[in-house]
Structures are given as C-alpha cells and as structure tokens.
Amino acid sequence: MSTMTFGRYSFRDTFVHRLDARNKIFLTLLFMVGIFFQFNKWSTSLILSGIYIVVLLILMLISRVSLIALLKSLGGLWVLVIFLMAIYIFIPTNNPKLPVAFTIGTLEVHWDAICQSGYIIMRLVLMISLTMILTSTTKPMDMTYAFEWYMTPLKPIHFPVHEIAMTLSIALRFIPTLLDETERIMKAQASRGVDFNHGGIFKRFGAIIALIIPLFVSALERSEELANAMIVRGYDPKAKRTRYRLLKFSWRDLIAFLFIGLMFAGIIVLFVFDRTGEPIDIINFFFKVKGF
Amino acid sequence: MGIQIKNIFYTYQKKATNATLALNDVSFEIKDNDFIAIVGETGSGKSTLAQTFNALIIPDQGEVVVGDYVVNYKNRKSRKLRGIRQRIGLVFQFPEYQLFEETVEKDVAFGVKNFGVKNEEALERAHEALNKVGLDESYYKRAPFDLSGGEKRKVAIAGILAINPDIIIFDEPTAGFDPQSSKDLMKLICEFHEQGKTIIVITHDMDLVNTYAQRVVLLEMGQLAFDGTPAELFSFIKGYDRLDIPTVIKVANALKEKGMDIDVNQIRGIDDLLAAIKKWRNKA
Structure with a gap:
C-alpha cells in the first residue's frame, strides 16, 4: 500500500508550498487553459510547447517535485497513448501539409496525423504534471478550503457548499485509514487461503469480493460512528464556523500571479494575431530567419 | 507441529x-x-x-x-x-470484520474451499467447526451480519478451525x-x-x-x-x-510477605488462591 506515492502531499518548505491554495488552483487552471489553445501556425505551437516545458521544469525544480517519480507514474499512460495514436492515424487528415508517412490499404497516413497525436499527448503529459505539482504541494485540507471558497457565490441559491467541502475533507482524511483497513482485511483473508497474487481471472475476482465486502461494511460502520461523534459534539452544517487555518494572499502569491498572468496574456495576444489575417511567425519575428 | x-x-x-x-x-x-x-x-x-x-x-x-x-x-x-x-x-x-458471505456456513466453508476441498465436504467441515465453537444448526443459514459481536467472532474462529490447522495463532x-x-x-x-x-x-x-x-x-x-x-x-x-502483574499474584505475594505459607508459583487464578488460603486456614 505504501507504493501509492504519486501526487501525494509531501511537506517541504518551498515557494510553491507556501502559495495560497486558492491562488494555486486558479493559476494551475489558467496554465492548463493556456496549454490547450490551438494555433494555426505550427511554429508558434512548437515554440510555446518549448516554453511550457521549460516553465514546468522550473516549477518542478522550485517545488522539489521529483521528475523521476513523475515519469514513473506516467508509465501507466501508454494505453491512452496508443488509443490516441490510433484515433489520429485512422481518421483521415484534412488538407495535409506534410508528405505521406505510410499507407494501410487505401488509407494514406500523413506525417500531420502523427505530429498531431504527439502534440496532444505532450499536452496531456503537461496537464498531468501540473496537477501533480498542485497536489503534492498543497495540503488536502487547504485544497478543500479553497474549493469551499470558490463555491461561496453559490450559497445564496442554497447550494450545500459547506456540506460538500466537509464531505470532501472527510473523504480525504479517511483514505489512509481505509488503506490500512484494506491491508488488514487482505491479510485476514490470506490466512483463510485467499491468494491475491496468483490464479486466473475468476479466482482473483472471488478474492476481490472477499476484500470489498468487509471493507464496505467497516467503512459504513465507521461513517455511522463518525456521524454520531459529530452530532454529539454539536456539529451543525448551517451554523457559522471559524477556522483554525486561514488562507492568506501574500506577496509570493502576487509574484506567482503576475508571472502566470503575463504568460497567459502573451498566449492570448499570440492567439488573437494567429486567428486574424496575418499570423505572427515567432521564429521570424525574433530571429529573422528567412524562409523558415 | x-x-x-x-x-x-x-x-x-x-x-x-x-x-x-x-x-x-x-x-x-x-x-x-x-x-x-x-x-x-x-x-x-x-x-x-x-x-x-x-x-x-x-x-x-x-x-x-x-x-x-x-x-x-x-x-x-x-x-x-x-x-x-x-x-x-x-x-x-477483531476477526469479525473479515466475514462477507451470505450465510454463516458459507463463510466458514470459504477458507476450506480455498484449499481445494469440494463444496459438500467443505460444508460438512464447516458444520463440524461451528458445532465445536458452540453454534448449532439454527445458525447455519443465518446472515453473519445479523449476529451479535460475540457470535460473529465465533464464526470467524470457526472459519479458521474448519481449515483444520495444526497450529492456531490468536491475536x-x-x-x-x-x-x-x-x-x-x-x-x-x-x-x-x-x-x-x-x-x-x-x-x-x-x-x-x-x-x-x-x-x-x-x-x-x-x-x-x-x-x-x-x-x-x-x-x-x-x-x-507498563506490564502489570495479575492482581491474584500481587495478593498472593502480599500474603506471603505477611507470613502466610503460600506457593505463589502454583497460583494460576482466583480459585487457586482461594484454595491455598483455605488450606492455610485449615492447617492453622
């Protein structure tokens, strides 16, 4: 059970760790939106991708998130990669600009398709890395507070903002407890001869049932106990509550906000130029390389 | 073994x-x-x-x-x-948390079946184990989740007993x-x-x-x-x-210190202590 370390919060005292959770969530979203802008000019996309990767690497360096851990966790992504590749390759490209890479029967596969799928996969990887940085630098509790803060405008229409946030934080709190419980039950069933590691699909399915049912039963019992304990201590979701931990917007947040904000503004400007008549060819714009 | x-x-x-x-x-x-x-x-x-x-x-x-x-x-x-x-x-x-089958007999037979015993024989061994822990026929078809805490624990112990191990560890x-x-x-x-x-x-x-x-x-x-x-x-x-000596032993030790003729090593429970005191009184 101790192998599930990917994206888990780890305490370090860095610039990124100290940022306000609300700000961090907002900036992560902003960055992601930026990543998913589609440009007509391929050279723009290429340059921007390079910038994203560099920014991401710097972010990882500052927040001391291990690149190796990230690459390891991406290993599980290959099914998605093959799926995306297949979709792009088997769907014919409109007005291809690049030569044919290979043909399957009557279907001509252009280099465009392969480049497109590579581009999509790269953006996906960037997204996942960003999320990982967010989750491994923000305390889960701060995250739920931030979500609660973002949902406050919904309160007047009787949307159960506080209840949802409380549910979220309880769920997060019980993940390690339930993992321990899982391990306990697995061992207990292994003592009764269940083999979780060997055997065919039916045997394994049976083994999983012997794990899941007791786990659900104990989780339900636990939740009932917790609900009782909360009621006994006078918990009322409608009551006004004070906080032990306060989220604060500091100078660090301002710096991070300005940096990501400027980057996003730059992307928007490029996007507008890209869509209207004369797109800026950044490579020529900066380096004056003729005929590139 | x-x-x-x-x-x-x-x-x-x-x-x-x-x-x-x-x-x-x-x-x-x-x-x-x-x-x-x-x-x-x-x-x-x-x-x-x-x-x-x-x-x-x-x-x-x-x-x-x-x-x-x-x-x-x-x-x-x-x-x-x-x-x-x-x-x-x-x-x-707390072995009662490992129960999951629909009936008590099925749950007890589960472990036996995992070791390759056929269904009927497994059920037979389950019944045997249930009788040993003091749960009679009326329990066989009941759902384990309806039982009391003590009964659940007995069912769980029967689940191990039915496998018929030579060594049993109780945590x-x-x-x-x-x-x-x-x-x-x-x-x-x-x-x-x-x-x-x-x-x-x-x-x-x-x-x-x-x-x-x-x-x-x-x-x-x-x-x-x-x-x-x-x-x-x-x-x-x-x-x-952090480790406490049983009260009976403490009492026996105290009595011995006061001059009572008692073999503390023989005291295994309250009954032994009572017997020893009676013996001492009869002698006196």
Whole structure:
C-alpha cells in the first residue's frame, strides 16, 4: 500500500508550498487553459510547447517535485497513448501539409496525423504534471478550503457548499485509514487461503469480493460512528464556523500571479494575431530567419 | 507441529526516513502442542512476529521453519508458501470484520474451499467447526451480519478451525469482550489445545497469561526479552511500569510477605488462591 506515492502531499518548505491554495488552483487552471489553445501556425505551437516545458521544469525544480517519480507514474499512460495514436492515424487528415508517412490499404497516413497525436499527448503529459505539482504541494485540507471558497457565490441559491467541502475533507482524511483497513482485511483473508497474487481471472475476482465486502461494511460502520461523534459534539452544517487555518494572499502569491498572468496574456495576444489575417511567425519575428 | 524461529529481522517502510526495526534478531522455538503466550507493549512487534509464522510477513533476514516450509527472503514469492496457511491458522484481532458471505456456513466453508476441498465436504467441515465453537444448526443459514459481536467472532474462529490447522495463532482473542465471554472463549481455546493443537496467543492480559499459558515470550522493541513460565515472568517484570502483574499474584505475594505459607508459583487464578488460603486456614 505504501507504493501509492504519486501526487501525494509531501511537506517541504518551498515557494510553491507556501502559495495560497486558492491562488494555486486558479493559476494551475489558467496554465492548463493556456496549454490547450490551438494555433494555426505550427511554429508558434512548437515554440510555446518549448516554453511550457521549460516553465514546468522550473516549477518542478522550485517545488522539489521529483521528475523521476513523475515519469514513473506516467508509465501507466501508454494505453491512452496508443488509443490516441490510433484515433489520429485512422481518421483521415484534412488538407495535409506534410508528405505521406505510410499507407494501410487505401488509407494514406500523413506525417500531420502523427505530429498531431504527439502534440496532444505532450499536452496531456503537461496537464498531468501540473496537477501533480498542485497536489503534492498543497495540503488536502487547504485544497478543500479553497474549493469551499470558490463555491461561496453559490450559497445564496442554497447550494450545500459547506456540506460538500466537509464531505470532501472527510473523504480525504479517511483514505489512509481505509488503506490500512484494506491491508488488514487482505491479510485476514490470506490466512483463510485467499491468494491475491496468483490464479486466473475468476479466482482473483472471488478474492476481490472477499476484500470489498468487509471493507464496505467497516467503512459504513465507521461513517455511522463518525456521524454520531459529530452530532454529539454539536456539529451543525448551517451554523457559522471559524477556522483554525486561514488562507492568506501574500506577496509570493502576487509574484506567482503576475508571472502566470503575463504568460497567459502573451498566449492570448499570440492567439488573437494567429486567428486574424496575418499570423505572427515567432521564429521570424525574433530571429529573422528567412524562409523558415 | 512446532515452529523454529531463527534470527529474524524485519523493518517496516525500509526506504522511508522513519523506518522502524520491528523485529531485531528474534529466535526461539515453539514445540508441538505448546500453549504459548506472546506478550509485550503496543508496538513491541508481537503481531509482526505472529504474521511471519504463516508467511504474511517475510522476514528480511533469518528464517522461520514450520515442518517442511521455510519462510525466508529467498523463497518469498514461492507459491508453495500458501500451503503453510493450511497448517497454521491466524485469527486476527477483531476477526469479525473479515466475514462477507451470505450465510454463516458459507463463510466458514470459504477458507476450506480455498484449499481445494469440494463444496459438500467443505460444508460438512464447516458444520463440524461451528458445532465445536458452540453454534448449532439454527445458525447455519443465518446472515453473519445479523449476529451479535460475540457470535460473529465465533464464526470467524470457526472459519479458521474448519481449515483444520495444526497450529492456531490468536491475536488478542478476548479484546472488547465481557469477562464471561472471555472465559468461554479461553475455555474453547483450551479445548483445541487438549485436542493436540499448538496454541499461540498474543495478548496484553496478564490474568489470561497466568491462567492458561504454559510458556510466555516477552518482546521488547522487537527483541526477545524473556522466555519462560508465567510465574518466572511475573518475578522478571516486577520493576516494569507498563506490564502489570495479575492482581491474584500481587495478593498472593502480599500474603506471603505477611507470613502466610503460600506457593505463589502454583497460583494460576482466583480459585487457586482461594484454595491455598483455605488450606492455610485449615492447617492453622
């Protein structure tokens, strides 16, 4: 059970760790939106991708998130990669600009398709890395507070903002407890001869049932106990509550906000130029390389 | 069947900075048809030790030998090791949480079937085990989740008993039980012992150790601190704060100090103490 370390919060005292959770969530979203802008000019996309990767690497360096851990966790992504590749390759490209890479029967596969799928996969990887940085630098509790803060405008229409946030934080709190419980039950069933590691699909399915049912039963019992304990201590979701931990917007947040904000503004400007008549060819714009 | 524990070491979370050495060079031998208690404070490694006996935890160094089975790091992935669980049954603390089938008999038969016994024979063995723990025919078809806590625990114990192991390990068998239920359960465990099974009980309860165990092993910070009879243990732990000498023994010791002629080593429970006092009075 101790192998599930990917994206888990780890305490370090860095610039990124100290940022306000609300700000961090907002900036992560902003960055992601930026990543998913589609440009007509391929050279723009290429340059921007390079910038994203560099920014991401710097972010990882500052927040001391291990690149190796990230690459390891991406290993599980290959099914998605093959799926995306297949979709792009088997769907014919409109007005291809690049030569044919290979043909399957009557279907001509252009280099465009392969480049497109590579581009999509790269953006996906960037997204996942960003999320990982967010989750491994923000305390889960701060995250739920931030979500609660973002949902406050919904309160007047009787949307159960506080209840949802409380549910979220309880769920997060019980993940390690339930993992321990899982391990306990697995061992207990292994003592009764269940083999979780060997055997065919039916045997394994049976083994999983012997794990899941007791786990659900104990989780339900636990939740009932917790609900009782909360009621006994006078918990009322409608009551006004004070906080032990306060989220604060500091100078660090301002710096991070300005940096990501400027980057996003730059992307928007490029996007507008890209869509209207004369797109800026950044490579020529900066380096004056003729005929590139 | 006995168990030989040879110089075993085990560390939790080996890579983490807070790696804890749970077992530190433990070796002793458990003989056939022993009734042994493993005692120690919380976190002293009792449960870890017990789990190495049926290969749920593989020691990092050293080995545990049970009959033909050798549990060590080298053959940790061997499929053969599963067979060890047929010979050594482990009843976990609060075993009632492992029940999951629709009926009591099915749940008890589950373990038996895992070891390759056919359905009807498995059910037969389940009935037998249920009768042994004192649950009659009326329980067979009931849902385990409708039973009381004590009954659930009996069903779980029957689930291990039906596998018919030679050695049964009980991890805190009486935790959360009232005195009468504890007594009944321990009587049941004694019956298994009389039928020739080796019994290993992990416990905090010194009264239980005094009354039932033939031998006690004390673990301290993952090391073997003491190995001997309960009476020897109680004189060994006189200076300890965390391990308490049973009240009966304390009373017997006090009486002896006041000049009563009493053999403290023979006092295994309140009845023995009463008998000794009566004998002394008759003599006087």
